[in-house]
Amino acid sequence: MTVPRSTLRLQLHKDFTFDDAARQVDYMAALGISHAYLSPVTTATSGSTHGYDTVDYTRVNPELGGEEGLRRFVEKLRAHEMGVIVDVVPNHMGVGGSENLWWMDILEWGRHAAHARYFDVDWHSPDPALRGKVLAPFLGAAYGEELQGGKIKLVFDADAGRFKIEYYAHTFPVSPLDYTSVLQDHAPEMARRFTGLSTQPGDQPRADEARAALKEFAATIEGKQAIDTAVQAHSGDNPVGRDRLHRLLERQHYRLAWWRTAADEVNWRRFFDVSTLGGMRVERPEVFEASHALIFRLFTEGLIDGVRIDHVDGLAEPREYCQRLRSRLEELAEYRPENLQNGRTYFVIEKILARGEPVRDDWRIDGTTGYDFMNDVGALLHDPRGAEPLAESWAELSGRSADFAVEAEAARRKILSENLSAELDRAARALQRIARDTPVTRDFTYSSLRRVVAELVVHFPVYRIYPVGGQRSEDDERFFSQAYEAAKAALAPADLAILDQVAQWLGGLGGDEAVEEKPRERERLLDRGKDRERDRQAANGQNQNLQANSAGSNSSGSHRRNAQTLFSQLTSPVAAKAIEDTACYRYGRLISRNEVGADPGEFSLSVDAFHAGNLERAKRFPNAMLATATHDHKRGEDVRARIAGLSEIPGEWAATLRSWSTLNTPHRRVLKSDEHGWAPGAAAEAMLYQTLVGCWPPTLSPDDQAGVKELAERVSAWQLKALREAKLRTGWFAPDEAYENACRDFLFDILAPQRRDGFLGELPAFVERVSRTGAINSFQQTLLRLTSPGVPDLYQGTELWDFSLVDPDNRRPVDFEQRRAWLSEGEAEGAPSEQLKNWRDGRVKLGIVRRSLALRAHAHSLFEQGAYVPLKVEGAHADSVIAFARHVGSAYAVVIATRLADSLLAENDTGLPLVDAAHWGDTAVVLPEALASRALFDWLSPNAPKSDGQRLFMRDALVAMPVALLMEEGVPRV
Missing domain, CATH: 3.30.1590.10 (Maltooligosyl trehalose synthase, domain 2)
Structure with missing residues (x-):
């Protein structure tokens, strides 16, 4: 009961309370959800739409219905044998107003x-x-x-x-x-x-x-x-x-x-840089207990079954926090109602991982909330052949760098100097206190330490490190050394010895060893008038003589730990603000890769690399969450899936961009007071076109004036946020309202009714051109999320098309009644393939979700404990298929999905997001030997393809749907 089979994330606020959520429990159960996954339930700032600005940890938010409302909701969940996971926010509280x-x-x-x-x-x-x-x-x-x-x-x-x-x-x-x-x-x-x-x-x-x-x-x-x-x-x-x-x-x-x-x-x-949210010292036992007392009581009383920890990297000691929380939950588990004393308490953390960065084994968690999976499956949708031409096209059109790393470094420097300068000062002062402890380092100046720290932070490749006992682990060292080498190349020779010393203080081996003072060598080392090369040689020669040397006092150890904490609490917000909230709004090769948890510099991921990620997850964190949409995403999962399809037609997309730019030149706004000359500007205009292509609803007609205007309002809200987050021609600190208004006018002008013979006619025509590829991408990522190792998470409403944009657009009210009705109709009408002809309304996606979750319930041990087996694909279009099996005992489930399908759809005149069977040729999946020559039943269609030996041809397996979920038994009759 405590480890979910699947979760559905609900965003609670005063207009969607516990009682509102309770009314959807029967729908959630029918969909196949095992656990409701709630946004924070502690009391937040009045009117909060997200709940992350907690003002009282001790009470369930009265705006949500209070504790009585929560009890009513849980009672309804228990009646359907469902559980509940809550979002916990230990890092910060809301400190604006007077409610805290x-x-x-x-x-x-x-x-x-x-x-x-x-x-x-x-x-x-x-x-x-x-x-x-x-x-x-x-x-x-x-x-x-x-x-x-x-x-x-x-x-x-x-x-x-x-x-x-x-x-x-x-x-x-x-x-x-x-x-x-x-x-x-x-x-x-x-x-x-x-x-x-x-x-x-x-x-x-x-x-x-x-x-x-x-x-x-x-x-x-x-x-x-x-x-x-x-x-x-x-x-x-x-x-x-x-x-x-x-x-x-x-x-x-x-x-x-x-x-x-x-x-x-x-x-x-x-x-981060939000001055209405104050950081908590949850590492202190009394703060930990006070801020978690309500959660512990709700857990003990059986009102919650698991926790999701928000922004764990903001804490002073994430490892110790997670270990402490796990221990407390285990202690309390025996006091829960007897019918709930079964299994391991579910506990996941929100954590952004860089490529190759592992989740730490000793944290005693079940895994992350799924940004890493979202990054993997998102990159998988992109054709690597589009990376270079699209980068070149972007650079030529925008005048900005083709390399995301250039944008990232510039953004990091800007954030450090303009948004988080005080935090940088505090980290540098902490290091200065260590330096003053011993004669050999006391002349390290505050300014020089600040320069060194800044360069380390600017080049830091991950959110943070996690020293144990004051020393960096092997994993930490791998990432710290990257920042060290880059900082070393950027700093002046006179600062290199200081860099080495700072590296030791921040957890290097030998950082606690006393050193012998060598004043003359130190003086020579820091002589700025010396030759640059000699300075470098001197710095290298003195590294061991200038290692951390604060073991002489008890306070120095505390100072060092404090400096390590402040450094880690600086690298984390700099990464978030610079990458997610700045560079991702400046770089537009394809904005489908500009997502929370992703690196836009990594354009695509191979099938083999995706399999490797799943194998690693199955081995180390088999109960980690799998997400493709969240309350924090910048673009809905189906927006990203459609834009990803552009990677398959880089030349055509580049020509379309140039054509639209020329077509809309008359609608640009010339700003006499702006040195850039016109609005929105080449880069912002190109990213706007990508957004419009990505979010245009499949059923929206350009003749629908009200519908087009509603879309324009939504895109305008995104545009304003995007322009300010980019911090180029406007920003949150100093908004340029003239420029912002001109950008809005441009948007509404190109979408005005009178443009139906111009851009407003061409836009939906192009969307139609790429929407089938986008739909196939969507089906692929949906099925992979629902069948890969881990716990699939469904963000509210995304069981239908998710063409949302950045918050608050992605937190709009969900029409559950429509979903409830379509779910009932779909169950009555049969397999999802029956809805493929109506794919534009999204019901086929709903069917995929429902049938996949039904299989997880029907064969729960297969997905909870089953091995992950990558399957080889052979034939002419092997690159256009991904396949794997889940296996436990004698049971198998085979997952097959179409990918990179644009060229295969080119000759398909059916209008369906489905590759004609004849186009697959000899493309086949090599099945496990145990399934050779057996008939397999597709849970997503009436299809029952039989393999030819171990080869299962795509012309047979994917004849009714672009994805297949195969077992040796069909869908059980209800």
């Missing part, structure tokens, strides 16, 4: 607050204005401007007996220590109650007593008048009041600031 009481506590009491060590705050900032304070970068404009404009106000909350600072929706507490100064001229008796208070924990209860008295006083006419007068004395409407308010604010445990200051000055860890 833990955050309000540290704003009120500073470093002595009960929750001061819950958040990852640097209370010892080198900036005197932030020492012992928290930067509060929530102002919409500069502090002085907002203060002058009266936007920042002192108010009194009569219900709570508290003074607060209000700024629009944000509320900030006033320290009780300052109540005396606020009240002394207007309510001296009340002021004396707060006199002598300190921030020490022992004084905080006395402050509560004083505020209770103040609340009573405020309820009197005299008290209300006095407090109103005190508040008015701090009004920003006049110079005296404004000065008094400013001085009051300066005494608080926070510093109000313009949101733009965060990138350079924030002194607490954020989620």
